[in-house]
Structures are given as C-alpha cells and as structure tokens.
Amino acid sequence: xxxxxxxxxxxAAGAVEGIRHLxxxxxxxxxxGERRGSYSRPLITYYLTGKRKPEQMRYxxxxxxxxxxxxxxxxxxxxxxxxxxxxxxxxxxxLGYDRLLLATGASPVIPxxxxxxxxxxxKTMYTWQDAEQLDPLxxxxxxxxxxxxxxxxxxxxxxxxxxxxxITIIEKQxxxxxxxxxxxxxxxxxxxxxxxxxxxxxxxxVTGLQEDGQVIELDNGRRIxxxxxxxxxxxKPNISLAVAGGLAADHGIKVDSYLRTSVANIYAAxxxxxxxxxxxxxxxxxxxxxxxxxxxxxxxQNMAGGTYSYPGGIFMNSVNLxxxxxxxxxxxxxxxxxxQWRENDQYLEITTEGSCLKHYIALNMSQVAGPLTTIxxxxxxxxxxFWPEFIRQPDLTSLPRLYWEELREVSG
Amino acid sequence: MNxxxxxxxxxxxxxxxxxxxxxxVSCYTCIMLCPYGHIHVGPQAVHKCDLCRGRSGQPACVDxxxxxxxxxxxxxxxxxxx
Numbered sequence: 001x002x003x004x005x006x007x008x009x010x011x012a013a014g015a016v017e018g019i020r021h022l023x024x025x026x027x028x029x030x031x032x033g034e035r036r037g038s039y040s041r042p043l044i045t046y047y048l049t050g051k052r053k054p055e056q057m058r059y060x061x062x063x064x065x066x067x068x069x070x071x072x073x074x075x076x077x078x079x080x081x082x083x084x085x086x087x088x089x090x091x092x093x094x095l096g097y098d099r100l101l102l103a104t105g106a107s108p109v110i111p112x113x114x115x116x117x118x119x120x121x122x123k124t125m126y127t128w129q130d131a132e133q134l135d136p137l138x139x140x141x142x143x144x145x146x147x148x149x150x151x152x153x154x155x156x157x158x159x160x161x162x163x164x165x166x167i168t169i170i171e172k173q174x175x176x177x178x179x180x181x182x183x184x185x186x187x188x189x190x191x192x193x194x195x196x197x198x199x200x201x202x203x204x205x206v207t208g209l210q211e212d213g214q215v216i217e218l219d220n221g222r223r224i225x226x227x228x229x230x231x232x233x234x235x236k237p238n239i240s241l242a243v244a245g246g247l248a249a250d251h252g253i254k255v256d257s258y259l260r261t262s263v264a265n266i267y268a269a270x271x272x273x274x275x276x277x278x279x280x281x282x283x284x285x286x287x288x289x290x291x292x293x294x295x296x297x298x299x300x301q302n303m304a305g306g307t308y309s310y311p312g313g314i315f316m317n318s319v320n321l322x323x324x325x326x327x328x329x330x331x332x333x334x335x336x337x338x339x340q341w342r343e344n345d346q347y348l349e350i351t352t353e354g355s356c357l358k359h360y361i362a363l364n365m366s367q368v369a370g371p372l373t374t375i376x377x378x379x380x381x382x383x384x385x386f387w388p389e390f391i392r393q394p395d396l397t398s399l400p401r402l403y404w405e406e407l408r409e410v411s412g
Numbered sequence: 413m414n415x416x417x418x419x420x421x422x423x424x425x426x427x428x429x430x431x432x433x434x435x436x437v438s439c440y441t442c443i444m445l446c447p448y449g450h451i452h453v454g455p456q457a458v459h460k461c462d463l464c465r466g467r468s469g470q471p472a473c474v475d476x477x478x479x480x481x482x483x484x485x486x487x488x489x490x491x492x493x494x
Contacts, residue, residue, distance in 0.1 A: 040415045045449055046437055055437060059419045257420070290415030290441060297414070318444040325453075327444050366453060370446035396449045 002024035002085055003303060004095055006077045006241065007103035008032035010289055011040070011059045011270025011296035018300020020068045026304065028070045029095060033089065034101040034329055035074035037062070042289065044131040045159040048138075051085050051086060057128065058344060059356050080245040082263045099265050099303040102242055102253060103296060106235040106271040111147060113206055114231050118197050122229045123216070125156040134228075140164030142227035145216050147206055149176040149322055150318055153232030158321055160228070167198040170216075172233075174203045180317055180328045184340065185349055185361045190324060198324040237272040238347050239283060250274055252285050257309045259299040269295035269301055276312030278377070279331045281357065318369070327369045330359030330376045348394050355384045368394050382404060415445045420457070428465050433457040 003019055005012045008030050019028060037348040038060040044380070046052040065072055065226040076090040080100065103162040112237045121136050138144075142165055146157045149171040156215035157167045171178070175186035176193070190200050201218070209229070216224045237252040248262035252274035259267050270292040277284040291313040316329035324345070336353035347363040356379060360372045374380075382400055390398050413421040413429050420435035421442055436457035437443040443451045443458060453458045463484065474482045 040418050042439065043437065051437070059417075061419075180436055289417050289444060293414045316444060318440045320438060320440065325440055327440065331442065365438050365441045367449060369440075369444045370451070372450045374447035 001302070002096060002098045003028045003101070005030045005101040005103055006033075006080075006087065006099035007101075007270070007271060007272075007366065008034065008036075008038055008072065009103060009104055009105050010059060010292040011103035011105075011299070012101070013038055013064075013271060014063070014293040014296025015103065015267075015300035015303070016068050016296075017072055018058075018297040018302075019304045021066070021297075021305035022301055022306055024312065025085040028068070030065075030070055030072045031077050031089070031095075032072050032074050033076045034127060034129070038065070039128060040289075041126070041128075042155070045133050045155040046392070047128065048135060048156075048159040051164045058378075077241060080241055080266075082245050082247070082266060085265070097265075099267065099298055101296075101385050102247075102266065102268040102272060103259070103270045103292075104238040104241060104272045106237050107238050108152075108231065109234045110231055111206065111233050114147075114209060114229070119209075121227070123230060125152055126232050126235070132229075137228050137321060138163045138165060139227055142166065143168065143171060143225050143361060144228040144230065145224055145226040146232060148232035148234070149200070149202075150179060150232060151177070151317060152235075153230065154193070154321055155319065156232060157193075157228050157356065160230075161196065161198060161322075165228070165307070168226075169193070169198060169200045170204050170206060170218065171200070171202045172205050176200060176202065177326070179315075179332065180326070181224075181361055182338075182349060184348060185328075185363060188347055188363055189324065191320070192324050198235065209321070227285075232361060235271070237274075237287075239272060250283070257311070258302045258307065259295060259310055267299040269299040275276045275310070276345075277314065277331075278312040279314055279379075280335075285310075286315065288316065290316070297371055314373075316365070316373055323402070325362075325366055326365050327366060328360065329369075330357070330372045332359055334358035337387075339387060341391050348391070350387065350391060352387050355381045355386070357387070365394070368396060368399075371399055373394065374407070375403065379407075413442070416429055417441055418485050421460075424465065428463050429460065431457055431460050442494040 039057040040059040042059050043052050055311050077087050078090050079088040108126045114122050143164040146153045146158045146169045149169050161167045176190050206220045207219050239249045242253045243249050253268040255268050257272050261268050271287040274283050298308050301308050318327045334351045336351050338351045341348045346365050348365045349361040351359040357375045418435045420432045425428050466490050
C-alpha cells in the first residue's frame with residue numbers, strides 16, 4: 001500500500017500515527033511544501049521573542065518519522081490526478097498513491113485594502129518563514145499596527161510588544177477576540193492588554209494605506225504611523241489542489257464522517273476541511289490544532305482500512321496573553337442563561353440552555369476548564385439546579401458525582 | 413496528549429504520559445482538554461501526574477497511603493479482584 005500525504009503539519013503527523021496504528025508495512029510519503037519539517041505554527045510568536053530556538057520549534061522529531069518509516073520529501077505538490085492516482089510535484093517528479101491525504105492547511109486572508117497597496121512593511125504572521133521575514137523589521141520604540149484582534153493578531157501584538165514596539169491593534173468588531181469572547185470578558189482582556197501598554201481601537205476599520213506603508217488611515221479619519229503593519233484578519237483553507245483535481249469543496253474540502261473526500265481513496269484532514277460543529281450540527285471550518293491532530297489520526301486509520309467515524313468537534317481555544325490565560329469553548333452565540341463569577345483577576349462565565357452547558361469563558365481559571373470542555377463536548381445533562389450552584393463556587397469539588405461516574409463509564 | 417500544540421506531552425514505553433518541560437510553552441491547551449482536571453499550571457511548564465516516573469517501586473502516594481486505599485492498577489483491571 002502506497003500512502004501519500006500532502007502537507008507536513010499537525011494533521012499529517014496525526015495521519016502518520018493513524019496509518020501506523022493499523023498498517024506497519026505500507027510505504028508513507030509526506031510532501032513537505034514548506035521544507036521545514038514538522039513544526040508547530042503557534043510557536044512562531046515564541047520564536048520571534050526568542051523564547052523558542054529553531055531546534056525547539058518541532059512538533060514531531062526526525063526520530064518520529066524514522067521510527068514510523070516515513071519518507072519526507074521537501075517538495076511542492078502542484079497537481080493531483082485522481083483518475084491516474086498520481087501527485088505531480090514542482091520538480092517534475094510524479095508520485096503514485098493508493099491512498100492520498102490532503103492536509104494542505106490554510107493561509108492568511110489579506111485585506112483588500114492592503115492587497116492593493118501592499119508593500120514590504122505589510123506582513124502576515126502565519127508560517128515560520130513569516131516570522132523570519134518579520135524579525136529584521138522589528139525596531140524597538142517604533143510603532144506597529146496589528147489589523148485584527150483574533151488569536152494570531154493578539155499573539156503577534158504580544159511578541160512585538162515584548163520586543164519593545166509600540167502597538168496599536170485595530171479591530172472591526174466592537175471588542176477584542178470577537179469569535180471567542182463575550183462583551184464583558186473581552187472588556188477585561190482589553191483592559192489587561194492596555195495596562196500592558198497596547199493601544200486598542202475597536203469598531204474601527206483601515207480605509208487607506210500610504211504607498212510606503214508608513215501611515216495607516218482609519219474610517220474615522222485618524223492617521224496612525226507604522227513602521228510595520230501586521231494583517232491578521234483571518235485564514236482560508238488551501239483548497240486549490242483539491243478543486244483543480246475535481247474534488248467537492250465549498251469554503252473547505254467536503255468530507256464524509258470517515259474524512260473521505262468526494263473521491264473514494266482521497267481523504268482530507270486539518271484546517272483545509274469543512275467539518276461539523278457538533279453543538280449546532282452544521283458544517284463549519286473549525287481550524288483548531290487539537291482537532292487537526294484528531295482528524296489526521298482518524299483519516300490515517302481509515303486510509304489503512306479502518307472504519308472510524310469522526311463526529312466533528314467544538315470550538316475551543318486556550319491562549320496566554322501578557323500573563324493572562326484565556327480559555328473559551330462551545331458556541332459563543334448560544335442564547336440561554338449566562339452566569340458570571342469573578343474574584344481578583346479570575347473570571348468565569350458559563351452559558352446554559354436548560355440543563356446543558358453550551359459555552360464557557362475562563363480567564364485565569366484553567367483549573368475547571370477541562371471538565372467544562374468535556375461536559376460541552378459530550379453534551380452531558382445535569383439537573384437544571386446544578387449550574388447556579390456551581391457558579392457560586394466553581395472548582396473541581398463542585399462538579400456533581402454524576403460527572404465522575406460518566407467519565408468512569410466512558411473510560412471503563 | 414493529542415491536543416498538545418508542541419508535542420511536549422509524550423508517552424513512554426510503559427504508557428505513562430509525561431511533560432517534556434523543554435518543549436512546553438504553557439499554552440494550557442492540555443488543561444482545557446483534560447476531563448479529569450488533573451493537569452496544573454506550573455512556573456515553567458504544566459504539571460501532570462506521571463505516576464512518579466523514574467522512581468523505583470510504586471508511586472509515592474501509593475507507598476505512603478496508610479490505609480492501602482490508593483493502588484496502581486491497569487486500565488480495565490477490576491478493583492474487586494485485588
């Protein structure tokens with residue numbers, strides 16, 4: 001059996017583990033378009049601050065690939081031919097496959113206004129190479145503008161701030177981390193960032209960029225000087241190989257619950273696929289690292305003859321910003337009852353619909369987050385009277401006996 | 413372990429999951445995912461029970477339990493049979 005995996009990110013590593021779980025013999029080839037080996041994207045801001053050395057960037061070691069007998073090709077895939085069962089590489093080489101995995105990830109979206117007037121000072125922060133290119137442009141004391149206050153935007157802002165730059169964050173929505181946080185929690189995060197010296201402008205859009213990129217114009221007429229502009233307004237799945245190969249795709253590649261694409265022996269996993277938000281039951285681009293690994297593992301096993309179903313996932317994120325830990329999971333748009341708890345720098349917000357927990361936001365409150373994530377993901381039901389009780393003293397001992405019993409049942 | 417963004421959480425030959433502190437960046441994704449709430453914030457890296465990996469004999473808590481209430485058993489093994 002010939003397995004070919006396009007991409008060498010998180011889903012690819014999961015797939016290698018999945019394939020080898022069931023098939024110790026088949027030949028596995030990974031096409032590593034970035035030629036960086038297996039590394040962890042979230043580490044690139046740590047690379048920028050020097051907290052991670054190049055040798056600490058790896059997600060899976062070279063030994064991992066040797067042990068699993070994987071051939072890693074530092075090559076770009078330019079075309080897939082599902083009829084012939086082949087992948088064409090930029091070098092002209094053609095690889096045949098019996099099972100193919102598309103783990104081609106995503107790319108940052110460049111705002112139109114910057115695309116037109118783009119220049120050397122406008123950068124994205126998505127790959128290791130992006131971080132390397134950004135590094136020499138960092139000048140302590142100089143102003144930097146970050147467009148977008150999602151995870152990438154804020155982590156980049158943090159790194160640039162730690163390198164001594166003056167940061168202005170521009171967010172279109174009325175709050176920071178709009179896809180993660182509620183109004184009140186975003187207020188606390190925003191204040192924390194401001195206390196650490198960042199300027200945050202919400203409900204603002206960039207309307208112009210001077211040709212040399214040194215001045216940004218906002219929709220309220222304000223002009224901001226910038227040595228550097230970071231575009232962090234979102235990502236989009238890299239579906240072009242799949243689409244050109246005739247595979248069904250919408251925003252992301254369409255897959256069934258076995259992570260098969262519309263072509264039977266081609267699978268897809270990670271940020272490139274459209275999967276299911278299990279809380280809403282609707283298709284969604286989840287693009288979350290833990291899910292990428294899980295999907296890779298499931299797809300890998302199925303490529304090796306398994307029949308494992310992937311139910312989808314829930315939105316969840318954990319991030320640390322300037323010493324504050326921010327976690328959120330579930331459906332941010334859930335309409336139900338919201339309960340809040342706050343003590344010193346700790347904050348917990350839970351939203352319930354009847355007896356079901358739908359969403360939580362935890363600031364410096366990580367100790368209860370794991371069980372809450374589990375309760376949401378498994379859609380566990382507790383008596384309706386439980387949640388108001390829990391929020392009065394939100395710790396592990398307040399979880400009902402029922403929770404621990406259900407855990408034991410699942411693992412036992 | 414599967415959610416670890418850096419690969420710092422690893423499994424040894426005995427099946428014990430442990431933290432390779434050099435690679436942990438304290439993102440706490442593992443804490444967010446652990447159903448048992450048993451991974452904790454530490455000064456340099458997250459802390460997790462590794463069953464006293466490297467210690468000879470039983471984990472310290474099992475050795476120290478005066479009532480024999482703590483035992484180390486394999487998954488699926490029945491408590492009653494002991």
